[in-house]
Amino acid sequence: MSAVTTPARTSGRNPARASSGGARKKSFSGGSPLVYAIALVVVAVTLGPVLYGVLGGFRSNAQLAEDPAGLPSPWVWDNYAGVLAADSPFWGYFLNSTIIAVVTTAVVVVFGIMAAYPLARYRFKGREALFMVFVIGLLFPATVAIIPLFILITQNYQMGNTWWGVALPQAAFALPMTVVILRPFLQALPTELEEAAQLDGASRIGFFWRILLPLSGPGMVTVGVLAFVGSWNAYLLPLLLLQGDMRTLPLGVADFSSEHSADTAGVFAFTTLAMIPALVFFLAMQKRIVNGLQGAVKG
């Protein structure tokens, strides 16, 4: 979306823009070659490693060894084809990552909005204390609890090497942030809505279902996207809990890279394909992700 912002070279002369933007746009508009040169360097450094990986996947190991900094010549498709073949483990990893991320997101959003509702819109004794429970939860990163989590989940909860065993703790550690973001969001909805619903005979639960849920779509999407990306990229918890066929993409990438360390081109192809889902998701959800992060910073 914002990636296609129209060129603004004429902003100074464009009367419509000048009137809204004022003097800043006119005299501080970027045009200097130095600015573009710096921007180009930034882009090269940022994208260089990623592009090198993508192109490396199109080369053979012999090409990579002969001239590490070269371009594919000829272009080799075998590496990518091998990763995408029907019997490749890639698809299993992909499936596991997807299911775990979807379950994590669903649990976080449903439990989060449910908890945020009374905390935002009921008046009762102990409300702030209850909210503090979630705020304090922010202080406990998953890393601190990772070893006992590993033992509890495999031994006591019998969820070792399952999708739930990863999704539920991920959701639990994402909940505090979710509630902290959603509560002010729900508080901001006007009181009149609730009064009107009451006059129409709706109970508080009816109000939750029919009015609050539809209105809090944007808030839920924001926390949902954050939870999804967090789960999709997670490594530590899956590393301890998942083995064999149950592994997720980050585990698959790491293991592929250490098991096929001689096959650099194959590693590049595997890694490139593994980053595509996250990139596509990001491009589609860019606004939401950025909004969510800003919300987190302000909150």
Added chain:
Amino acid sequence: MLPPPAGGPPPGPRAGRGHRRPERRGRAAAWRKRAEIALFVTPALALLVAFVVVPIATAVQMSLYKWKGFGPMVDFVGLRNYVSVLTNEVFTDAVVHNLIIVVGSILLQLPLGLAIALLLNRKMWGQGLLRTIIFVPYVLAEVIAGVVWFQLLQPQYGVIDTLLAAVGLHGPEQGFLGTPEYALWTVLVVLTWKYLGLAVILFLAGLQGVPDELYEAAQLDGASWWQVQRRITIPLLGPTMRTWGFLSMIGSLQLFDMVWILTGGGPANATTTMATFLVNEGTKRQNFGIAGAASVVLFVIALVLALAYQKFILSRDSKEGGR
């Protein structure tokens, strides 16, 4: 909030069962309300208890026992695990590494992020595309970024050594990741590459909150671009920078994925972090007591730093922003 939604419709004309009825209704409504609150909050609380509270309590419990991970904990050793963790050079080095990453990340990313954000905050061609590109590394999994950089940093055959050779330099014999003196700094550089986009995006968002009138007024007074940035933009960005610093610090203290992929904590423990230490002790060596004690120490360090940051740095915001 709304007028107390004590009950449904007011007690109607059906008041046939004596004068105590309204109070009973009120009590029934209060119970109903409590039941609703419980219904809404219980799932979240149950999840927190099962997967956050119990594990953390177990970590504390583990830290007081000598335990190999199965059967009941019986071998109570008091604080001996803590003594052993805190006198273990690998762990104290890990703490130092974490602190280097905390400080190094902020010292590198703050000026770079600020410079790029100021640069991008002007009308220029391709601005939207630039913003998207700069955010790409942040969206990639740390593991994926790590695997790519691991290949780039291969000694001799990696592209970085090749490029260095092309300009007549050569990297260390064992590679940047294989040489103890360079390994941690290399990890820091890769982390900067990965997380700079977050700083830029947050700073850009903060810049959008700076009202145009301020710039206009400054320009009417004849201020140069640099003066405007220094006197107006950067001070107004203060709250954003301080909050970003907090996030960055908390993330650095938990650093695991990138180190695990790039070096595994080596060479010669040159890049261990508290997280890699406790995972190593817990999973590879089955020293759960030690892992528990290390977890508690990690938590305490993070908490103390968070509170100190809150007190000395973030508190400025509440004072300034209060009125």
